[in-house]
Amino acid sequence: MNAFRYYTVQLALAAGEQSWTFAESAGQLAWVDASPALPRLLEHRVLDEVSGADIDIVLHGDPYARRMLPAPCDPLLRLTRLFIAQARIRAGVMLSGLYKMRFFRYADELDVSVTAQALSEDQRMNLLAEAMLGAWQDLYVESRPRLLAVAGIDPRITELELHQKLGAWYGRAAQWSTRVVGFKFRAHRFLPEEAGRETPRLHVGDACLLVREHHNRHDPNAVTIIHQNGEKLGYLRCDIAALVAPHIDRGAVFTAHVGAFLPRGFHPDERVYLVVERASTQAAMAA
Numbered sequence: 001m002n003a004f005r006y007y008t009v010q011l012a013l014a015a016g017e018q019s020w021t022f023a024e025s026a027g028q029l030a031w032v033d034a035s036p037a038l039p040r041l042l043e044h045r046v047l048d049e050v051s052g053a054d055i056d057i058v059l060h061g062d063p064y065a066r067r068m069l070p071a072p073c074d075p076l077l078r079l080t081r082l083f084i085a086q087a088r089i090r091a092g093v094m095l096s097g098l099y100k101m102r103f104f105r106y107a108d109e110l111d112v113s114v115t116a117q118a119l120s121e122d123q124r125m126n127l128l129a130e131a132m133l134g135a136w137q138d139l140y141v142e143s144r145p146r147l148l149a150v151a152g153i154d155p156r157i158t159e160l161e162l163h164q165k166l167g168a169w170y171g172r173a174a175q176w177s178t179r180v181v182g183f184k185f186r187a188h189r190f191l192p193e194e195a196g197r198e199t200p201r202l203h204v205g206d207a208c209l210l211v212r213e214h215h216n217r218h219d220p221n222a223v224t225i226i227h228q229n230g231e232k233l234g235y236l237r238c239d240i241a242a243l244v245a246p247h248i249d250r251g252a253v254f255t256a257h258v259g260a261f262l263p264r265g266f267h268p269d270e271r272v273y274l275v276v277e278r279a280s281t282q283a284a285m286a287a
Helices: 075-090 094-102 109-118 121-132 137-151 159-172 238-249 281-286
Strands: 005-013 016-025 028-032 040-047 054-061 175-179 207-212 223-227 232-235 254-261 272-278
Touching: 005 075, 016 075, 016 109, 028 075, 028 109, 040 075, 054 075, 075 094, 075 109, 075 121, 094 121, 094 137, 094 175, 109 137, 121 137, 121 159, 121 175, 159 238, 207 238, 223 238, 238 254
Parallel strands: none
Antiparallel strands: 005 016, 005 054, 016 028, 040 054, 175 272, 207 223, 207 254, 223 232, 254 272
16 A cells, blocks of 8 residues: 555553554555554644543654645544544543544544454443433434444344343443433532532542432432442433343342543533443352
């Protein structure tokens, strides 16, 4: 391939590192195995405060070469958005990652293949579930074909079949992430202010437990989230609770911890994200 530029991407997260190389040719980007030994032209580094990721993109190429065809979107900007999205999704901040995906103006097979390769099977299903369920369904409708492709699901699947598939997945997934809703009503208890500044009583890593609220008059499937201090943190979104509650009613035990706590400026119901794990049968019996 007669490439115009090469871009090497290094994504560093607490969960580990990933490296990628892309070639730009005839206005298009392609994922390649490795870049040739060409001069370094530019280095672009991003420290993403939402995911905690360090994203380093290095541009290689002949400084005297000129594009034969214009790129439909600046490759550097496109790769920055793509890997910020991957970082946030891998960090469990699904909603923020979905927002980044929404702005893939020139999404094509590259975006789908990179996302599918970068994420585990549970993360791909988690991404689909977060987009499909709850109040952010516009993200799902807009990105449905790409999200189904990322999850490896036949695009001809019906919504009922997909809903059933997600319900079964919540029952067997080793780990999944979601945001806490209803936190806005309890934020004052976890985030008191002193001299106009928050003094958080909530931290990444804090243990939580998912508990059924059988007598909730608003939602018969309600699942509340109890913080390690014994106070209610919030709830699972009702559409997710409808899929998780039957598993709890049949004896499944879900534990969780705060996976991400976003800074002030985000809506309260977008600030706290959980990492949920299904306890083993032996652990559940011991508890």
